[in-house]
Amino acid sequence: MAWVSVHEEVIGSKLRGLAKATNVSQHEALGMLVALWLWGLYNADTDGEIKNADREDVAKAIAVGMDGNLDPLDIVDKLIETKWLDEQDGKIYIHDWDQWQEQWYKYQAQKEYDVRRKQADRAARKQQHSGQ
Numbered sequence: 201m202a203w204v205s206v207h208e209e210v211i212g213s214k215l216r217g218l219a220k221a222t223n224v225s226q227h228e229a230l231g232m233l234v235a236l237w238l239w240g241l242y243n244a245d246t247d248g249e250i251k252n253a254d255r256e257d258v259a260k261a262i263a264v265g266m267d268g269n270l271d272p273l274d275i276v277d278k279l280i281e282t283k284w285l286d287e288q289d290g291k292i293y294i295h296d297w298d299q300w301q302e303q304w305y306k307y308q309a310q311k312e313y314d315v316r317r318k319q320a321d322r323a324a325r326k327q328q329h330s331g332q
Contacts, residue, residue, distance in 0.1 A: 204237040205303055206230075214282060221278040222270070232275060233284060235262050237301070240294050248286075248297025258285070258292060 210230065219229040239261040244250045250258060258279075259272035266272060279285040286293040 204234065204241065205300055206234060206237075207300065214284070218278060218282045218284060221282055222275055224267075224270070228267075232262055232266070232279075235264065236279070236284075236294065240297065241301070244294050244297060246298055248294040250292045250294065253292060255292065 210233070211226070215226055215229055215233075218233075219226045222229060222232075224232075236258070240248070240250065243253060243261070255273060255276045259276045262275060263272040266275070276285070280287050280292075284295055286295050
């Protein structure tokens with residue numbers, strides 16, 4: 201069950217800038233961002249670095265469901281120009297990923313903790329039963 205946090209602060213001048221740069225509506229621009237962020241849940245680390253990916257990989261990810269008149273590589277360029285993505289030392293980062301998706305990572309950490317806790321509890325019960 202994957203989910204992303206989309207905060208109301210996203211609707212503002214930065215989103216308008218992306219919409220204008222890509223020649224789409226703000227709703228379409230937001231849709232591109234949500235698609236990017238959903239893909240990012242399993243392809244970016246907690247710092248937002250998109251692992252083992254270049255611009256073409258990002259373009260392929262956001263191209264799904266995109267209007268055929270849009271060039272996905274151009275969209276990636278515009279995402280970088282408008283600061284939704286950062287490119288540094290040949291790596292691509294989702295801008296402020298750690299802040300915007302903090303709740304997702306807290307959920308993931310809690311889920312991992314619960315798995316370990318349940319495994320330890322089962323092992324303790326098994327040991328208790330075998331020791332009787």
